[in-house]
Amino acid sequence: MTQRPKPVRVREHAWLCTEAVAPSLDCAQISPSAFDYLCQLSERFSRGGARLAQVEGRRQLKLDNYVGVLQTPCGTVIEIVPKHHAEGGTLQEARALLRKLLLALLDMPTREAGPAALQLFDAPLSEWVMHQFLQELDVLLSRGLRMDYARVEEELPYLRGQVNLNAQLRQPPGKGHHFHVRHDVYGPDRPENRLLKLALERVRQATQSPENWRLAQELSVRLHEVPASRQVAHDFRAWGTDRLLAHYRAVKPWCELILHQHMPLAVSGDYQGLSLLFPMEKLFERYVARWLRRALAPGVEMRTPARSQSLGMHDGSPIFQLEPDIFITQSGKRWVLDTKWKLLNEADQPGKYGLSQSDFYQLYAYGQKYLGGAGRMALIYPRTEQFTQPLKPFHFDERLSLWVLPFDLDAPLDEQALLGGEHLDMPYAMPNGTTHALGTDKKIIEGIAP
Structure with missing residues (x-):
């Protein structure tokens, strides 16, 4: 019996090479066959307008900002976790963060997902996703399949x-x-049940966890009368939404992940195995947007992203659409917020703190088109040990200003996470129904239902 390759665990932007190196979260060795596959996969990503890795010669490559789990045809499992601290940080902390961000992507209530499970279930993302799917499917079957x-x-x-x-x-x-x-x-031959049966078969083949495999075997017996889906996209479109299928809602996001229906956020391989890759900037953007939806006052309109303005007109048609990540309006007031997954250094003023000039050009265009050249905007970056407080405001002119704010990903979703948000003077919800400027009081979110 051939021995499976040892799993490779690294952070985003880590180096992978075929030569022997001291393993760490920032550098690891992989087999030549796995290296060749990553090069081919990176080329496919590049043709689609993304970048998975930067290839340096024939012996090493540098990963980009995709996180998740990637399984190569030779059996190598590469786990890529977020790098949300410039220095330090453990694999377990990074795994917990990735799961929390994924729950925001799926818009799963934390009370259903179980925040304790984020800390206790220490396994790669793919095993955790399969575990969540099996648990939800077990609950569904106990309530009965829809016939x-x-x-x-x-x-x-x-x-x-x-x-x-x-x-x-x-x-x-x-x-x-x-x-x-x-x-x-x-x-029980319905589109929803056929998809669940196919996802269950995928889990049975892919899982390496004895607990997951044992539960998958038990659930397979209970679904033996259901045929597996042969038209995944068609069956997902036919997934019912009536009240008789309300107990199917919790399992659907996990089924979509396993069957790779979250494209292009989840990227599937062309072989048997469960690969889940997500661009970190999208996960961060979705998490910040979800936090804001819970924090803002009722009646505040928020679009993620906004697509109503373009940079200019050409031959009577708009050209170069402008899409800020978050656009907020209330009673004639407007705010533009953009998220960036990048580590800043608040002490590096000569190096402009690590800020990008192109990002400022982009925000200036947003301010002119969405705010009419007057108002407050924000660039939101992850909080790290080198970026703990807001930078002094940047002024494009006397009417248009830009704040660079840290967002604390380690804070619970129901607590204040946007540090310095009071500078934006945005309305947020209070337990008594009144509104104040976002960030002026840490207790603003307490008591608000998810």
Whole structure:
């Protein structure tokens, strides 16, 4: 029996090479076959407008900002975790952060997902996703599968339902005692159940956890009457939304992840195995947006992203669409917020703190088109040990200003996380229904239902 390659665990922007190196979260050795596959996959990403890795010669490559789990055809499992601290940080902390961000992407309530599970279930992302899917499927089956009538056309030696006259008239000699009939069968053959069966089969084949495999085997017996989906996209479009399928809602996001329906955020491989890759900037953007939705006052409109303005007009049509990550409006007031997944250094003023000039050009264009050249905007970066407080404001002119704010990813979702948010003077919800400037009081979110 061939031995499986040892899993590789690194952070985003880590180096992978084929030569022997001291393993760490920032550098690791992989097999030549895994290296070749990553080069091919990176080329496919590049053709799609993204970048998975930067190849340096034939022996090493540098990963970009994709995180998750990647399984190569040779069996190598590469786990890529976020780098949200410039120095230090453990694998377990990075795994917990990635799971928290993924729950925000799926818009899963933390009370259902179980915040304790984020800390206690210490395993790669793929095993955690499979574990969550199996747990939700177990709960669904305990409440019962939704059944439905399905039309069946078959040839029987007796009459049942309606006779298919066209097929019966074409019956060859010697088979006149057989009948072509149509009838309805009440059973579990529904699009939702077919998708769950296919996802369960994928989990049974991919999981390396004894606990997950044992539960998958038990659930497979309970779904033995359900055929696996053969048209995944079609069945997802046919997934019902009526109240009789309310107990299916919790399992659907996990089923989508396993069957790779979150494209392009989740990227599937072209072989058997469960690969989940996510661009960190999208996960960070979704998490910040979800926090703001919980924090802002009722009646505040928030679009993520906004797509109503373009840089200019050409031949009567808009050209170069401007899409800020977050656009907030209330009673004529407007705010533009953009998230950036990058580590800043508040002490490096000569190096402009690590800020990008192109980002400032972008925010200036947002301010002119979305705010009419007057208002407050913000660039939001992750809080790190080198970026703990807001930078002094940047002024494009006397009417348009830009704040650079840290967002604390280690803070719970129901606590203040946007540090310096009071400078934006945005309305947020209070338990008594009144509104104040965002960030002026840490207790603003307490008591607000998810």
